[in-house]
Amino acid sequence: MKILIIEDETELSDVIRESLEMEHFLVESAEDYRSALDKIISFHYDCILLDIMLPGGSGLDLLQELKDLDKSDNVIIISAKDSLDDKLKGLNLGADDYLTKPFHIAELTARVKSVLRRKSFEGKNFIELSNLKLDAGERTLQIDNQPIPLNRKEFDILMYMIVNKSRLVNKTALAEHVWGDHMDEADDYEFIYSQIKNLRKKLKENNAGVEIQAVYGIGYKLVQL
Template identity: 85%
Template sequence: MKLLIIEDEQDLREVIQQSLEMEKFLVETAIDYKSALDKIISFDYDCILLDIMLPGGNGLDLLQELKNLDKSENVIIISAKDSLDDKLKGLNLGADDYLTKPFHIAELTARVKSVLRRKSFHGKNIIEAGNVKLDPEERTLFINENPLLLNRKEFDILTYMLVNKNRLVNKTSLAEHVWGDHMDEADDYEFIYSQIKNLRKKLKDNQATVEIHAVYGIGYKLVQG
């Protein structure tokens, strides 16, 4: 996941960047209106953290530019201006959230993860495929309305595969999504194979109408029978 921080206050910008990089996000920064505009025109981001008051321009104008470019980036406004008018303008222009300074970095990180999760699940709280119904917030899984208990990794794998249903998911992407900062410690992908094997068996034993197919040498694909 690639994020862009548009913030001219150096100390705050660096603290936010370090915090998000610890969560394994790829983070870029812009310190003024012009550099921010160049980046949003040239690149795509999963989420943009946007200050309203910027050297050389206004963050709300950047929101309008994103709209003009028909881009779908999530945007969280981070601003010292606790103005209802600015908040409403930002939300009307397509911002996903608004956080007033000062704020706790942990809260900002939670907001980022929340908007990214909503995007991944297409705004739905429940993911359904065939007779499988998964709630990522409550971490519950039902097959034919019957609950099925998975371990944490099995649940995360199934969630990722359901979000990417009918798409080829390579082993590296799956490992980075599910294992995160522990991925670098692995010498091979045996830890994925064992979890996938157990997950497949549980789905089959409970007569799920989705299956996880292995694509030799590349990864996996979840298909609905």
């Protein structure tokens, strides 16, 4: 799961990042309106933590931009402004939650997980497909009730494929989602191919009821067998 922190207070942003990374989220950040706009236009995020008061513009304008782009990124507003008008504007523009500063990092992390469960896992901690059970909180996979060890990237890829099970997943979108900004440092997609290869092998060896199929030149699709 990929999180974007849009926050100009560097110290707070670093604390939030550290906390979320301990929960195995992939975390990116932006400190002003322009850099945040560039990121939300270019990438998809599972959850955006959005401050309203930013250098160069308003977080509410970024919410409007997400709405205009018809993007489905979950948004939690984190703001020092505790006004009813701002809350209503944010929620009406599509924000999923509103948290007023100062707040406990543990509460923010819990709200992030709650938003992700509501959107991707229908309020549950896990998702089931065929004979697979993926636990988002514990980051574990079971096939026919037997635990299957996955590394961090394999788990992220499988969860992304399951959440998007009815879609053809473009390899660029997959790379951006699982590796974030670091994908720009790669010369090719070999780092994806190796993780996909290992994951497909584990699924096949354990008689999974799903298969990740390659669509030549485009990406991958998860199909039930």
